[in-house]
Amino acid sequence: MAKFSSKVFRTSLLGESVAVFCGAAGNKFLFSNENKLVTSWWPSSVDKLFPSPSQTSEESIRMRKSITNFIKPEALARYVGMMDTIAQRHLESGWEGKQQVTVYPLAKHYTFRVGCKVFLSIEDLKRVGELAAPFNAVAAGIIAIPIDLPGTSFGKAIKASNLIRKELMGIIKQRKIDLAEKKASPTQDILSHMLSTSDKNGQFMNELDIANKILALLLAGHDTASTAITFILKHLAELPEIYEKVFAEQMEIVKSKAPGELLNREDLQKMRYTWNVACEVLRLAPPLQGAFREAMHDFTFAGFTIPKGWKLYWNTMTTHRNPEYFPEPEKFDPSRFEGNGPAPYTFVPFGGGPRMCPGKEYARLEILVFMHNIVKRFNWEKILPHEKIIVDPIPIPAKGLPVRLLPHKNIV
Numbered sequence: 001m002a003k004f005s006s007k008v009f010r011t012s013l014l015g016e017s018v019a020v021f022c023g024a025a026g027n028k029f030l031f032s033n034e035n036k037l038v039t040s041w042w043p044s045s046v047d048k049l050f051p052s053p054s055q056t057s058e059e060s061i062r063m064r065k066s067i068t069n070f071i072k073p074e075a076l077a078r079y080v081g082m083m084d085t086i087a088q089r090h091l092e093s094g095w096e097g098k099q100q101v102t103v104y105p106l107a108k109h110y111t112f113r114v115g116c117k118v119f120l121s122i123e124d125l126k127r128v129g130e131l132a133a134p135f136n137a138v139a140a141g142i143i144a145i146p147i148d149l150p151g152t153s154f155g156k157a158i159k160a161s162n163l164i165r166k167e168l169m170g171i172i173k174q175r176k177i178d179l180a181e182k183k184a185s186p187t188q189d190i191l192s193h194m195l196s197t198s199d200k201n202g203q204f205m206n207e208l209d210i211a212n213k214i215l216a217l218l219l220a221g222h223d224t225a226s227t228a229i230t231f232i233l234k235h236l237a238e239l240p241e242i243y244e245k246v247f248a249e250q251m252e253i254v255k256s257k258a259p260g261e262l263l264n265r266e267d268l269q270k271m272r273y274t275w276n277v278a279c280e281v282l283r284l285a286p287p288l289q290g291a292f293r294e295a296m297h298d299f300t301f302a303g304f305t306i307p308k309g310w311k312l313y314w315n316t317m318t319t320h321r322n323p324e325y326f327p328e329p330e331k332f333d334p335s336r337f338e339g340n341g342p343a344p345y346t347f348v349p350f351g352g353g354p355r356m357c358p359g360k361e362y363a364r365l366e367i368l369v370f371m372h373n374i375v376k377r378f379n380w381e382k383i384l385p386h387e388k389i390i391v392d393p394i395p396i397p398a399k400g401l402p403v404r405l406l407p408h409k410n411i412v
C-alpha cells in the first residue's frame with residue numbers, strides 16, 4: 001500500500017497475478033459486487049480437495065443458502081447447552097488438575113469435539129481422535145502446492161479427505177436407518193437436520209452432498225475458531241485489567257444460574273463486554289487474513305481497469321490496523337465495539353456481503369461458551385513472555401502458547 005497505492009495494487013500471490021483491494025472502499029466494492037462483477041475464487045489446492053461440478057452463479061448461491069440454513073442463529077440456538085456440556089467435559093479432562101498446559105492444541109481439541117457433537121452426535125473420545133487425525137492432515141494441506149504425490153502435504157490431504165468422506169458416508173447411511181426406525185431424532189444434530197430437510201421442490205440432499213458439506217463446515221471452523229480462542233487467552237494473560245472485567249461479567253451470569261443449569265442463547269446475549277474483547281482480538285489477530293475473488297467482467301476501480309479473469313484479494317490488515325479507522329491501532333481497546341462499533345467495511349474478520357463467513361454465529365457461540373467456562377475456573381500466565389507468532393497462513397504462537405494455570409477457589 002505504501003509503495004504503490006492505498007486503494008488497489010497488483011502483486012503475485014500463490015503463483016497468480018492478483019489485484020489487492022485495500023481499505024474500506026476496496027472491501028465495500030468487492031463485498032457489494034459479489035456475483036455482479038466478481039465471484040468467489042479459491043487457490044487450486046482448495047478446488048482439488050473439494051471438487052464440485054461446475055456451477056452457475058445461481059447454483060452456487062443456492063448451494064450456499066442450503067449450507068447457511070443449518071448454521072443460522074435460530075437453528076444454532078438449540079446447540080448452546082450442548083456446547084456448554086462439551087466445554088465443561090473438555091476442561092475437566094484437559095485442564096483441571098494441571099499446573100501448566102499448551103493452549104493451541106487444546107483449543108483445537110475443544111472446537112473439534114464441539115463440531116463432532118453438534119454436527120454428528122459423536123462424543124466418544126476415541127472416535128473423535130480417529131476423525132481428528134485426518135482432519136488435521138486436510139487442514140495442513142489445504143493451502144499447499146497442489147501436487148498430489150505421496151509424502152507431500154497436498155498428497156496427504158487428498159488421501160485424508162477421501163478417508164473422511166468414506167467415514168462420513170458410513171455415518172450418514174446409518175443415521176438414515178436410525179431416523180427411519182425412530183432410533184434417532186430429526187433435531188438431535190446438524191446431520192439429522194440436513195437429512196430431514198427438503199428444498200422447496202421437495203428434494204432432499206444426497207449423501208455425498210451432505211458428506212461434502214459437513215467436511216467443508218468442520219474444516220472451515222476447525223483452525224479458525226481455535227486460533228481465535230488461543231489469541232483470546234494470550235491477550236487475557238497479557239492484560240489483567242481486561243481479564244478482570246470479563247471475569248466480572250461472567251460471574252454475573254454464573255450467579256444468575258441454578259447449580260448445574262446449562263448456558264442458553266439469552267445468557268450469551270448478556271456477554272456484551274466478553275464479545276467486545278473477542279472482537280478486539282479478531283481485529284488484531286484475525287485467523288484468516290483475507291480471501292480471493294475473480295473478475296467476471298472487465299471493470300474499473302479507483303481509476304484502474306481490472307481485466308476479466310484477474311484474481312482479486314481483500315485483506316483484513318488494510319483496515320484492521322489502519323489508524324484512519326482504528327485510532328492507536330496497536331492499543332487493545334474493546335470499547336471500539338460499543339455503540340455502533342467500527343465504521344462499515346472496516347472490521348472484517350468474517351468478510352462481508354453475500355459471501356460473509358456463514359459460520360460467524362457458530363463461532364461466536366463456541367467462543368463465548370469457552371470463555372465463560374475457562375474464565376470462571378482459571379486465571380493464567382504466559383510461560384514464554386516473548387513467544388513468536390508464525391503465520392502459515394493462519395497465525396499461531398510458535399510454541400502453541402504454554403500457560404501456567406491459576407485455578408479459582410470455590411467457584412465452580
Ligand code: HEM
Nearest residue numbers: 217220221224225228288291349350351357358359362363
Ligand atoms: C473465528 C472463527 C472464524 C473466522 C474468523 C472465519 C472467517 C472466515 C472468512 C474471512 C471467510 C471468507 C469470506 C470471503 O470469502 O470473503 C470465511 C468463509 C467461510 N467460513 Fe468462516 N470463519 C470462522 C469460523 C467458521 C466456522 C465455525 C464455520 C463453520 C461452522 C465457518 C464456515 C465457513 C465457510 C463454509 C466459508 C466459505 C463460505 C463461502 O465461500 O461462501 N467459518 N470464514
